[in-house]
Amino acid sequence: xxxxxxxxxxxxxxxxxxxxxxxxxxxxxxxxxxxxxxxxxxxxxxxxxxxxxxxxxxxxxxxxxxxxxxxxxxxxxxxxxxxxxxxxxxxxxxxxxxxxxxxxxxxxxxxxxxxxxxxxxxxxxxxxxxxxxxxxxxxxxxxxxxxxxxxxxxxxxxxxxxxxxxxxxxxxxxxxxxxxxxx
Amino acid sequence: xxxxxxxxxxxxxxxxxxxxxxxxxxxxxxxxxxxxxxxxxxxxxxxxxxxxxxxxxxxxxxxxxxxxxxxxxxxxxxxxxxxxxxxxxxxxxxxxxxxxxxxxxxxxxxxxxxxxxxxxxxxxxxxxxxxxxxxxxxxxxxxxxxxxxxxxxxxxxxxxxxxxxxxxxxxxxxxxxxxxxxxxxxxxxxxxxxxxxxxxxxxxxxxxxxxx
Numbered sequence: 278x279x280x281x282x283x284x285x286x287x288x289x290x291x292x293x294x295x296x297x298x299x300x301x302x303x304x305x306x307x308x309x310x311x312x313x314x315x316x317x318x319x320x321x322x323x324x325x326x327x328x329x330x331x332x333x334x335x336x337x338x339x340x341x342x343x344x345x346x347x348x349x350x351x352x353x354x355x356x357x358x359x360x361x362x363x364x365x366x367x368x369x370x371x372x373x374x375x376x377x378x379x380x381x382x383x384x385x386x387x388x389x390x391x392x393x394x395x396x397x398x399x400x401x402x403x404x405x406x407x408x409x410x411x412x413x414x415x416x417x418x419x420x421x422x423x424x425x426x427x428x429x430x431x432x433x434x435x436x437x438x439x440x441x442x443x444x445x446x447x448x449x450x451x452x453x454x455x456x457x458x459x460x
Numbered sequence: 461x462x463x464x465x466x467x468x469x470x471x472x473x474x475x476x477x478x479x480x481x482x483x484x485x486x487x488x489x490x491x492x493x494x495x496x497x498x499x500x501x502x503x504x505x506x507x508x509x510x511x512x513x514x515x516x517x518x519x520x521x522x523x524x525x526x527x528x529x530x531x532x533x534x535x536x537x538x539x540x541x542x543x544x545x546x547x548x549x550x551x552x553x554x555x556x557x558x559x560x561x562x563x564x565x566x567x568x569x570x571x572x573x574x575x576x577x578x579x580x581x582x583x584x585x586x587x588x589x590x591x592x593x594x595x596x597x598x599x600x601x602x603x604x605x606x607x608x609x610x611x612x613x614x615x616x617x618x619x620x621x622x623x624x625x626x627x628x629x630x631x632x633x634x635x636x637x638x639x640x641x642x643x644x645x646x647x648x649x650x651x652x653x654x655x656x657x658x659x660x661x662x663x664x665x666x667x668x669x670x671x672x
Contacts, residue, residue, distance in 0.1 A: 294473065295475065295476045296475050297473060297474065297475035299470045299471070299473050302469070302470050302473050303466060303467070303470040306466040306469060306470065307463075307466055310462050310466065330461070330462065333462055334461070334462055334465050337462070337465060337466065337469065338465070338469070339612065339672065341469045341472070341473075342610075343543070343610075343611065343612035343672065344476055345476050345480045345481050345484075345610065345611070346481060346541065346542045346543060346611050346612045347542075348542065349478060351544070355544050356542070356543060356544050358544075359542075359543035359544035359614060360543045360612065363543055363612070363614065363672075367671075
């Protein structure tokens with residue numbers, strides 16, 4: 278189906294949230310807030326740019342109270358876009374704001390994101406924080422910074438085998454937590 | 461400020477069961493249909509010739525036409541109650557079904573004696589039939605709307621209309637146990653009119669009640 282990494286990650290967080298995972302939910306809402314702010318700002322005239330924050334909050338609230346209407350088998354970003362679009366149209370109607378963009382503009386929320394790199398780093402930190410500190414550091418050294426297992430093991434003063442086992446277990450638990458469940 | 465909101469929402473998080481929407485809508489509809497069945501029994505009572513009617517094709521045609529309309533309306537309601545919901549095929553199927561029934565009705569009329577024609581079209585209850593269907597459909601519509609208020613329809617008017625067709629179909633299905641008319645054309649005209657009236661009421665109520 279969808280291969281877009283943003284879609285895959287957000288959908289995984291949403292599915293975990295629907296199952297009651299508050300940590301995943303907080304991560305999801307925080308990230309959506311960061312994406313929604315520029316999305317609404319772009320659509321409002323500068324005079325109304327201050328409404329963007331209200332719209333972000335209204336949309337987050339709608340995501341919360343209407344989360345039942347997300348169909349687990351369908352793309353999450355499509356649902357999110359529909360909610361954000363609905364909130365925007367509703368807001369514009371109530372405020373009788375003159376628009377800068379046509380209502381039927383279907384530009385995706387995730388079209389471009391200047392802070393994607395920083396976001397990815399932040400997400401990585403948050404994710405690695407959820408495994409034991411030494412495991413997290415071993416994973417970061419070997420999988421992100423490109424060090425060999427031997428070097429990483431030496432830095433922690435443990436054997437290469439122990440480092441391998443630790444990395445393997447850490448990745449497995451991360452996959453179980455964030456992969457969003459196998460189909 | 462937004463961070464406070466996120467913290468509050470996360471603290472308020474409760475798991476959502478898969479198919480929660482379906483459960484809620486089906487539960488509300490079945491429950492309110494039971495209310496309509498009880499109301500029908502106290503108000504009109506079952507048709508007196510129930511035993512013989514069960515053996516006629518006409519009874520089962522009414523039974524399945526109304527039930528199918530209710531199910532098609534229900535499928536449309538579930539899709540249209542989502543923010544990204546779009547669906548067309550239930551409308552086409554419903555129109556196709558109505559078209560097939562019109563053909564059957566003309567076949568029945570063509571075979572009938574000239575003096576049987578009017579009873580098959582207007583029967584003895586055509587002036588009350590649509591309104592009884594509306595009255596039996598209304599509690600079902602209210603039940604469905606209560607559930608729908610927790611959903612997020614892309615177009616509240618259209619979602620209300622779909623819920624109205626579902627409720628009208630279910631109301632007509634309940635009424636079909638009380639109605640002793642035998643004409644196909646009667647079914648095509650007056651039952652369909654009753655279902656459509658409930659659909660329009662649903663659209664009007666949906667426009668105001670299903671905003672989010």
